[in-house]
Amino acid sequence: MDLIALFDDYESAAIAAIEQADSAAAIEEVRILYLGKKKGRLKDLQSSLSKATPEERPVVGKRFNEVKNRVSQRLDERKVQLAAPVAARGADFDVTLPGTKIEMGRPHPITQTIIEFKDLMGRFGFSVVDGPEIEDEWHNFDALNIPLEHPARDPLDNFYLAAASANSDAKGGPRLLRSQTSTVQIRTMEHTQPPVRVVSLGRVYRPDTIDKTHSCMFHQMEGLMVGESVTMAQLKTVLLMFAQAYLGDDVDIRFRPSFFPFTEPSVEVDMKWGDDWLEVGGAGMVDPNVLRAVNYDPEQVTGFAFGLGIERFCMKRHEIDDIRRFYENDIRFLSQF
Ligand code: PHE
Secondary structure, three states, X not given: OOHHHHHHHHHHHHHHXXXXXXXXXXXXXXXXXXXXXXOOHHHHHHHHHHHOOOOOHHHHHXXXXXXXHHHHHHHHHXXXXXXXXXXXXXXXXXXXXXXXXXXXXOOOHHHHHHHHHHHHHHHOOOEEOOOOXXXXXXXXXXXXXXXXXXXXXXXXXXXXXXXXXXXXXXXXOOEEEOOOOOHHHHHHHHHOOOOEEEEEEEEEEXXXXXXXXXXXXXXXXXXXXXEOOOOHHHHXXXXXXXXXXXXXXXXXXXXXXXXXXXXXXXXXXXXXXXXXXXXXXXXXXXXXXXXXXXXXXXXXXXXXXXXXXXXXXXXXXXXXXXXXXXXXXXXXXXOOX
Protein backbone atom coordinates (compact mmCIF):
# COMPACT_ATOMS: atom_id res chain seq x y z
CA MET A 1 0.00 0.00 0.00
CA ASP A 2 1.22 3.50 -0.85
CA LEU A 3 1.21 5.24 2.49
CA ILE A 4 2.81 8.38 1.07
CA ALA A 5 -0.11 8.83 -1.34
CA LEU A 6 -2.56 8.47 1.59
CA PHE A 7 -0.71 11.22 3.44
CA ASP A 8 -0.84 13.49 0.39
CA ASP A 9 -4.60 12.98 0.02
CA TYR A 10 -5.11 13.69 3.70
CA GLU A 11 -3.04 16.86 3.53
CA SER A 12 -4.80 18.38 0.53
CA ALA A 13 -8.26 17.49 1.84
CA ALA A 14 -7.46 18.95 5.28
CA ILE A 15 -5.99 22.20 3.89
CA ALA A 16 -9.00 22.67 1.58
CA ALA A 17 -11.40 22.16 4.48
CA ILE A 18 -9.45 24.64 6.62
CA GLU A 19 -9.58 27.32 3.90
CA GLN A 20 -13.30 26.82 3.48
CA ALA A 21 -14.16 27.11 7.17
CA ASP A 22 -15.63 30.57 7.69
CA SER A 23 -16.41 30.69 11.37
CA ALA A 24 -14.96 29.65 14.69
CA ALA A 25 -17.52 26.83 14.89
CA ALA A 26 -16.68 25.54 11.40
CA ILE A 27 -12.95 25.53 12.05
CA GLU A 28 -13.52 23.56 15.23
CA GLU A 29 -15.45 20.94 13.27
CA VAL A 30 -12.56 20.68 10.82
CA ARG A 31 -10.10 20.28 13.69
CA ILE A 32 -12.07 17.41 15.18
CA LEU A 33 -12.40 15.68 11.81
CA TYR A 34 -8.76 16.00 10.70
CA LEU A 35 -6.73 16.34 13.89
CA GLY A 36 -8.96 14.80 16.56
CA LYS A 37 -6.96 12.94 19.18
CA LYS A 38 -9.48 10.19 19.90
CA LYS A 39 -10.65 9.35 16.40
CA GLY A 40 -10.57 11.11 13.09
CA ARG A 41 -8.53 10.92 10.00
CA LEU A 42 -5.14 11.53 11.54
CA LYS A 43 -5.72 8.72 14.01
CA ASP A 44 -6.49 6.36 11.08
CA LEU A 45 -3.28 7.39 9.34
CA GLN A 46 -1.32 6.84 12.50
CA SER A 47 -2.58 3.26 12.81
CA SER A 48 -1.66 2.59 9.20
CA LEU A 49 1.96 3.43 10.03
CA SER A 50 2.31 0.00 11.59
CA LYS A 51 1.79 -1.52 8.15
CA ALA A 52 5.06 -0.06 6.87
CA THR A 53 8.05 -2.38 6.56
CA PRO A 54 11.04 -1.73 8.83
CA GLU A 55 12.92 -0.19 5.86
CA GLU A 56 10.04 2.12 4.88
CA ARG A 57 9.41 3.20 8.44
CA PRO A 58 11.87 6.18 8.76
CA VAL A 59 10.70 7.78 5.49
CA VAL A 60 7.01 7.19 6.19
CA GLY A 61 7.32 8.36 9.79
CA LYS A 62 9.06 11.56 8.74
CA ARG A 63 6.38 12.32 6.14
CA PHE A 64 3.59 11.61 8.66
CA ASN A 65 5.03 14.17 11.07
CA GLU A 66 5.51 16.70 8.31
CA VAL A 67 1.88 16.43 7.18
CA LYS A 68 0.57 16.51 10.72
CA ASN A 69 2.57 19.65 11.57
CA ARG A 70 1.64 21.44 8.39
CA VAL A 71 -2.07 20.80 8.85
CA SER A 72 -2.10 21.84 12.51
CA GLN A 73 -0.08 24.96 11.77
CA ARG A 74 -2.42 26.02 8.98
CA LEU A 75 -5.41 25.31 11.21
CA ASP A 76 -4.01 27.49 13.99
CA GLU A 77 -3.39 30.34 11.55
CA ARG A 78 -6.92 30.16 10.22
CA LYS A 79 -8.32 30.12 13.75
CA VAL A 80 -6.50 33.38 14.57
CA GLN A 81 -7.67 34.89 11.30
CA LEU A 82 -11.32 34.06 12.03
CA ALA A 83 -11.09 35.47 15.55
CA ALA A 84 -9.69 38.84 14.33
CA PRO A 85 -12.07 41.80 13.94
CA VAL A 86 -13.53 42.09 10.49
CA ALA A 87 -11.57 45.22 9.58
CA ALA A 88 -8.26 43.42 10.22
CA ARG A 89 -9.11 40.58 7.87
CA GLY A 90 -8.28 42.69 4.85
CA ALA A 91 -9.69 41.11 1.76
CA ASP A 92 -12.62 39.57 3.67
CA PHE A 93 -13.93 43.02 4.53
CA ASP A 94 -16.48 44.36 2.09
CA VAL A 95 -16.21 48.15 2.10
CA THR A 96 -19.29 48.46 -0.12
CA LEU A 97 -21.65 47.12 2.56
CA PRO A 98 -24.00 49.83 3.89
CA GLY A 99 -23.03 51.10 7.37
CA THR A 100 -25.19 50.95 10.48
CA LYS A 101 -26.91 54.13 11.69
CA ILE A 102 -25.08 56.10 14.36
CA GLU A 103 -27.29 57.50 17.14
CA MET A 104 -26.60 61.23 17.35
CA GLY A 105 -26.64 62.85 20.77
CA ARG A 106 -27.87 66.37 21.48
CA PRO A 107 -27.48 69.03 24.15
CA HIS A 108 -29.56 68.57 27.32
CA PRO A 109 -32.91 70.47 27.21
CA ILE A 110 -31.64 72.90 29.86
CA THR A 111 -28.52 73.56 27.83
CA GLN A 112 -30.68 74.13 24.76
CA THR A 113 -32.78 76.60 26.75
CA ILE A 114 -29.68 78.40 28.01
CA ILE A 115 -28.38 78.76 24.46
CA GLU A 116 -31.73 80.18 23.34
CA PHE A 117 -31.95 82.58 26.31
CA LYS A 118 -28.49 83.94 25.57
CA ASP A 119 -29.52 84.47 21.99
CA LEU A 120 -32.77 86.26 22.91
CA MET A 121 -31.12 88.50 25.49
CA GLY A 122 -28.30 89.20 23.05
CA ARG A 123 -30.89 90.72 20.74
CA PHE A 124 -31.94 93.06 23.57
CA GLY A 125 -28.31 94.15 23.85
CA PHE A 126 -27.29 92.05 26.89
CA SER A 127 -23.91 90.37 26.80
CA VAL A 128 -23.14 87.14 28.65
CA VAL A 129 -20.93 86.94 31.75
CA ASP A 130 -20.02 84.03 34.00
CA GLY A 131 -19.37 83.54 37.68
CA PRO A 132 -18.16 80.73 39.95
CA GLU A 133 -20.52 78.21 41.55
CA ILE A 134 -18.43 78.15 44.73
CA GLU A 135 -18.85 81.58 46.24
CA ASP A 136 -17.81 83.53 49.29
CA GLU A 137 -20.20 85.30 51.66
CA TRP A 138 -19.24 88.71 50.35
CA HIS A 139 -20.58 88.02 46.85
CA ASN A 140 -23.50 85.79 47.88
CA PHE A 141 -24.72 87.99 50.77
CA ASP A 142 -22.82 91.04 52.11
CA ALA A 143 -22.41 92.99 48.91
CA LEU A 144 -26.05 92.17 48.07
CA ASN A 145 -27.16 94.02 51.19
CA ILE A 146 -28.08 90.78 53.00
CA PRO A 147 -27.02 91.42 56.62
CA LEU A 148 -25.46 88.79 58.88
CA GLU A 149 -28.70 88.15 60.81
CA HIS A 150 -30.84 87.71 57.68
CA PRO A 151 -32.62 84.31 57.59
CA ALA A 152 -31.40 83.70 54.00
CA ARG A 153 -27.91 83.21 55.49
CA ASP A 154 -29.00 80.39 57.79
CA PRO A 155 -26.50 77.54 57.37
CA LEU A 156 -29.47 75.17 57.16
CA ASP A 157 -30.72 77.02 54.09
CA ASN A 158 -27.40 76.92 52.26
CA PHE A 159 -24.74 74.48 51.19
CA TYR A 160 -21.73 75.74 53.11
CA LEU A 161 -18.42 74.04 52.43
CA ALA A 162 -16.80 72.16 55.31
CA ALA A 163 -14.60 74.48 57.37
CA ALA A 164 -11.30 72.94 56.29
CA SER A 165 -11.96 73.43 52.61
CA ALA A 166 -13.95 76.62 53.07
CA ASN A 167 -10.82 78.71 53.23
CA SER A 168 -12.70 80.95 55.63
CA ASP A 169 -9.77 83.25 56.26
CA ALA A 170 -9.95 84.34 52.60
CA LYS A 171 -11.10 87.88 51.90
CA GLY A 172 -14.74 87.11 51.14
CA GLY A 173 -15.39 84.93 54.22
CA PRO A 174 -16.63 81.33 54.42
CA ARG A 175 -17.51 79.68 51.16
CA LEU A 176 -20.69 78.03 49.95
CA LEU A 177 -22.36 76.82 46.76
CA ARG A 178 -24.03 79.97 45.47
CA SER A 179 -27.74 80.14 46.27
CA GLN A 180 -28.47 82.67 43.52
CA THR A 181 -26.85 84.04 40.39
CA SER A 182 -27.14 87.57 41.85
CA THR A 183 -23.51 86.99 42.91
CA VAL A 184 -22.54 87.71 39.32
CA GLN A 185 -24.10 91.19 39.53
CA ILE A 186 -21.47 92.01 42.14
CA ARG A 187 -18.61 90.31 40.32
CA THR A 188 -19.46 92.17 37.12
CA MET A 189 -19.81 95.61 38.70
CA GLU A 190 -16.60 95.11 40.69
CA HIS A 191 -14.58 95.18 37.51
CA THR A 192 -16.75 97.15 35.06
CA GLN A 193 -17.79 100.77 34.97
CA PRO A 194 -21.38 101.66 33.99
CA PRO A 195 -23.19 101.40 31.67
CA VAL A 196 -23.66 97.66 32.28
CA ARG A 197 -26.06 95.38 30.44
CA VAL A 198 -25.37 91.71 31.15
CA VAL A 199 -27.01 88.34 31.73
CA SER A 200 -25.47 85.37 33.53
CA LEU A 201 -26.86 81.85 33.33
CA GLY A 202 -25.91 78.93 35.50
CA ARG A 203 -26.53 76.61 38.42
CA VAL A 204 -27.62 77.58 41.91
CA TYR A 205 -27.96 75.37 44.98
CA ARG A 206 -30.46 75.33 47.85
CA PRO A 207 -31.30 72.58 50.32
CA ASP A 208 -34.99 72.77 49.35
CA THR A 209 -37.37 69.87 49.75
CA ILE A 210 -37.50 68.29 46.32
CA ASP A 211 -40.90 68.12 44.61
CA LYS A 212 -42.52 68.70 41.20
CA THR A 213 -41.36 72.32 41.06
CA HIS A 214 -38.34 72.39 43.40
CA SER A 215 -34.89 70.90 43.16
CA CYS A 216 -31.80 71.37 45.36
CA MET A 217 -29.94 72.42 42.23
CA PHE A 218 -31.51 74.43 39.44
CA HIS A 219 -30.60 77.10 36.91
CA GLN A 220 -31.17 80.83 36.91
CA MET A 221 -30.75 83.61 34.43
CA GLU A 222 -29.61 86.78 36.13
CA GLY A 223 -30.01 90.09 34.32
CA LEU A 224 -28.46 93.44 35.24
CA MET A 225 -28.75 96.79 33.56
CA VAL A 226 -27.12 99.86 35.12
CA GLY A 227 -26.75 103.31 33.64
CA GLU A 228 -28.05 106.85 33.74
CA SER A 229 -31.81 106.82 34.36
CA VAL A 230 -32.53 103.12 33.97
CA THR A 231 -36.15 102.65 35.07
CA MET A 232 -38.64 100.11 36.38
CA ALA A 233 -40.63 100.58 33.17
CA GLN A 234 -37.64 99.31 31.19
CA LEU A 235 -37.36 96.31 33.53
CA LYS A 236 -40.99 95.38 32.96
CA THR A 237 -40.66 95.85 29.21
CA VAL A 238 -37.53 93.70 28.97
CA LEU A 239 -39.09 90.89 31.03
CA LEU A 240 -42.36 90.95 29.14
CA MET A 241 -40.64 91.01 25.75
CA PHE A 242 -38.33 88.21 26.81
CA ALA A 243 -41.22 86.03 28.01
CA GLN A 244 -43.17 86.71 24.81
CA ALA A 245 -40.16 85.92 22.64
CA TYR A 246 -39.65 82.57 24.35
CA LEU A 247 -43.24 81.52 25.08
CA GLY A 248 -45.33 83.40 22.53
CA ASP A 249 -47.36 86.62 22.60
CA ASP A 250 -50.20 85.13 24.61
CA VAL A 251 -48.02 84.47 27.66
CA ASP A 252 -49.57 85.66 30.94
CA ILE A 253 -47.04 87.44 33.17
CA ARG A 254 -47.76 89.42 36.31
CA PHE A 255 -45.60 91.50 38.65
CA ARG A 256 -46.34 91.29 42.35
CA PRO A 257 -44.83 93.64 44.98
CA SER A 258 -42.23 91.78 47.02
CA PHE A 259 -39.00 92.26 48.94
CA PHE A 260 -35.37 91.45 48.22
CA PRO A 261 -32.55 93.07 50.22
CA PHE A 262 -30.70 93.94 47.01
CA THR A 263 -33.55 95.64 45.13
CA GLU A 264 -35.88 98.50 46.04
CA PRO A 265 -38.65 98.38 44.97
CA SER A 266 -38.85 94.64 44.39
CA VAL A 267 -41.29 92.47 42.50
CA GLU A 268 -41.96 88.81 42.13
CA VAL A 269 -42.58 87.63 38.56
CA ASP A 270 -45.40 85.10 38.16
CA MET A 271 -46.57 83.16 35.16
CA LYS A 272 -50.01 81.69 34.54
CA TRP A 273 -49.77 77.95 35.20
CA GLY A 274 -53.03 76.20 34.40
CA ASP A 275 -55.57 77.88 36.66
CA ASP A 276 -52.85 79.05 39.01
CA TRP A 277 -49.89 81.42 39.03
CA LEU A 278 -46.36 80.08 39.46
CA GLU A 279 -43.44 82.23 40.57
CA VAL A 280 -40.77 82.26 37.87
CA GLY A 281 -38.38 84.82 39.34
CA GLY A 282 -37.67 87.99 41.22
CA ALA A 283 -36.69 91.45 40.06
CA GLY A 284 -36.43 95.08 41.04
CA MET A 285 -34.41 98.29 41.01
CA VAL A 286 -30.86 97.77 42.28
CA ASP A 287 -30.67 98.94 45.91
CA PRO A 288 -28.39 101.99 46.41
CA ASN A 289 -26.49 100.01 49.06
CA VAL A 290 -25.52 97.45 46.42
CA LEU A 291 -24.31 100.19 44.08
CA ARG A 292 -22.25 101.64 46.93
CA ALA A 293 -20.75 98.22 47.75
CA VAL A 294 -19.18 98.14 44.28
CA ASN A 295 -18.18 101.82 44.35
CA TYR A 296 -20.87 103.04 41.98
CA ASP A 297 -22.48 106.38 42.74
CA PRO A 298 -26.25 105.95 43.32
CA GLU A 299 -26.65 109.67 42.56
CA GLN A 300 -25.23 109.10 39.08
CA VAL A 301 -26.65 105.75 38.02
CA THR A 302 -29.67 103.53 38.59
CA GLY A 303 -30.24 99.97 37.57
CA PHE A 304 -32.58 97.05 37.42
CA ALA A 305 -31.90 93.38 38.08
CA PHE A 306 -33.82 90.18 37.68
CA GLY A 307 -33.34 86.47 38.36
CA LEU A 308 -35.45 83.92 36.50
CA GLY A 309 -35.77 80.16 36.96
CA ILE A 310 -34.66 78.59 33.69
CA GLU A 311 -36.30 75.21 34.37
CA ARG A 312 -39.72 76.75 34.90
CA PHE A 313 -39.66 78.57 31.56
CA CYS A 314 -38.55 75.39 29.79
CA MET A 315 -41.26 73.40 31.60
CA LYS A 316 -43.89 75.92 30.54
CA ARG A 317 -42.89 75.82 26.90
CA HIS A 318 -42.70 72.02 26.67
CA GLU A 319 -45.54 71.27 29.10
CA ILE A 320 -43.23 69.32 31.40
CA ASP A 321 -45.06 68.51 34.60
CA ASP A 322 -42.17 67.65 36.92
CA ILE A 323 -38.78 69.38 37.32
CA ARG A 324 -37.13 66.09 38.36
CA ARG A 325 -37.39 64.81 34.78
CA PHE A 326 -34.50 67.12 33.85
CA TYR A 327 -32.08 65.35 36.17
CA GLU A 328 -33.03 61.68 35.82
CA ASN A 329 -31.11 61.16 32.56
CA ASP A 330 -33.94 59.08 31.14
CA ILE A 331 -33.20 58.78 27.44
CA ARG A 332 -36.93 58.47 26.65
CA PHE A 333 -37.40 61.98 28.03
CA LEU A 334 -34.18 63.53 26.74
CA SER A 335 -34.59 62.25 23.19
CA GLN A 336 -37.80 64.26 22.78
CA PHE A 337 -35.87 67.55 22.57
N1 PHE B 1 -31.79 86.35 43.48
C1 PHE B 1 -33.22 86.31 43.64
C2 PHE B 1 -33.64 84.86 43.92
O1 PHE B 1 -32.89 83.97 43.65
C3 PHE B 1 -33.94 86.79 42.42
C4 PHE B 1 -33.65 88.22 42.10
C5 PHE B 1 -32.64 88.57 41.25
C6 PHE B 1 -34.43 89.22 42.69
C7 PHE B 1 -32.39 89.89 40.96
C8 PHE B 1 -34.19 90.54 42.40
C9 PHE B 1 -33.18 90.85 41.56
O2 PHE B 1 -34.72 84.60 44.44
